[in-house]
Amino acid sequence: MPHNLWRIYSSLDSDDIRLLQAVERGMGRHLYVPVELVERYARLPPGRFSRSIRKLSTMKLVKRRVGSLTGYTLTYSGLDILAIHNFVKRGIIEVLGDKVGLGKEGDVYLALTPTGSKVTVKFHRAGRESFKKVRRHRSYALSINVTSWMDLAKAFAQREFKVLVKLEEEGALVPAPIALTRHALVQKYVAGVELSDVKALDRNTATTILSDVLDTIRIAYTRVGIVHGDLSEYNVIFSDNEGHAFIIDWPQYVYKDEPHADELLRRDVYYIVRFIGRRVGVEINLEDALKYVRGETEAPPQL
Numbered sequence: 001m002p003h004n005l006w007r008i009y010s011s012l013d014s015d016d017i018r019l020l021q022a023v024e025r026g027m028g029r030h031l032y033v034p035v036e037l038v039e040r041y042a043r044l045p046p047g048r049f050s051r052s053i054r055k056l057s058t059m060k061l062v063k064r065r066v067g068s069l070t071g072y073t074l075t076y077s078g079l080d081i082l083a084i085h086n087f088v089k090r091g092i093i094e095v096l097g098d099k100v101g102l103g104k105e106g107d108v109y110l111a112l113t114p115t116g117s118k119v120t121v122k123f124h125r126a127g128r129e130s131f132k133k134v135r136r137h138r139s140y141a142l143s144i145n146v147t148s149w150m151d152l153a154k155a156f157a158q159r160e161f162k163v164l165v166k167l168e169e170e171g172a173l174v175p176a177p178i179a180l181t182r183h184a185l186v187q188k189y190v191a192g193v194e195l196s197d198v199k200a201l202d203r204n205t206a207t208t209i210l211s212d213v214l215d216t217i218r219i220a221y222t223r224v225g226i227v228h229g230d231l232s233e234y235n236v237i238f239s240d241n242e243g244h245a246f247i248i249d250w251p252q253y254v255y256k257d258e259p260h261a262d263e264l265l266r267r268d269v270y271y272i273v274r275f276i277g278r279r280v281g282v283e284i285n286l287e288d289a290l291k292y293v294r295g296e297t298e299a300p301p302q303l
């Protein structure tokens with residue numbers, strides 16, 4: 001994966017973008033798009049076509065299959081570039097900055113909007129982990145037509161975006177979703193630290209974090225009907241400025257009537273109460289917390 005996507009994007013001209021779009025279009029039907037088809041879609045004079053396709057290959061934005069039938073396919077970086085181009089053209093971002101996190105499933109970058117606000121761009125990567133998740137949640141696997149890494153990455157991005165929209169509408173503390181294209185989504189940047197990096201936790205802050213996180217789990221469960229499914233101190237960001245804790249990283253959520261939903265809810269809540277309890281040195285009652293997030297009581301557990 002190239003380190004500076006923005007530098008790569010900046011070095012491309014309109015022929016290059018057009019060619020990438022042509023390869024993408026052909027990938028609806030071919031994993032490796034026959035070169036004749038790429039030419040037909042790109043409509044570039046031959047000299048400009050070969051110059052550009054060579055450049056894209058060298059930059060590893062497309063991969064060439066040699067053999068009886070020459071063809072081209074997009075790489076992850078090629079797809080990233082098309083997503084960046086889309087966000088720039090729509091005026092969603094003006095510049096892409098450094099990576100803010102390298103997670104299991106995606107690469108998250110900081111970006112600036114034309115008005116100077118900070119946002120993140122998360123590129124979903126469908127790798128081993130995603131396939132595991134898909135297998136684990138079969139109902140979901142059956143509802144999408146997983147034909148390629150690209151479809152899978154797109155499906156995860158779309159899933160995450162849509163659920164963030166619902167969660168935000170219901171008042172949950174999640175990063176506000178801003179835009180989606182292909183396998184990439186833009187969210188509001190939460191200026192803060194991952195809960196796992198919060199070393200000292202005073203009782204007041206711990207109380208805020210616990211109630212924020214449990215409230216968001218409760219909203220997700222009772223109003224949106226879902227369970228996060230991968231909650232831990234690594235997917236909670238505490239923002240000192242805002243004085244709130246936000247839950248991130250939602251693509252693997254399950255509906256509450258799916259087979260493992262109860263187990264997953266229990267595990268999600270357990271990780272959170274265990275982490276906060278340890279940092280403060282008290283035991284938080286798991287069953288009380290579970291009753292609260294299921295909407296069975298109005299009183300959140302106390303620290």
Ligand SMILES: Nc1ncnc2c1ncn2[C@@H]1O[C@H](COP(=O)(O)OP(=O)(O)O)[C@@H](O)[C@H]1O
Nearest residue numbers: 101103104105106108120175187188189190249
């Ligand atoms: N909206 C955001 N604001 C600030 N940091 C974020 C945001 N989204 C993600 N990050 C950072 O990027 C990391 C990876 O993002 P995440 O959504 O958890 O994806 P992954 O599936 O890769 O774990 C997070 O742990 C966090 O540090």
Ligand SMILES: [Mg+2]
Nearest residue numbers: 103234235249
């Ligand atoms: Mg994560």
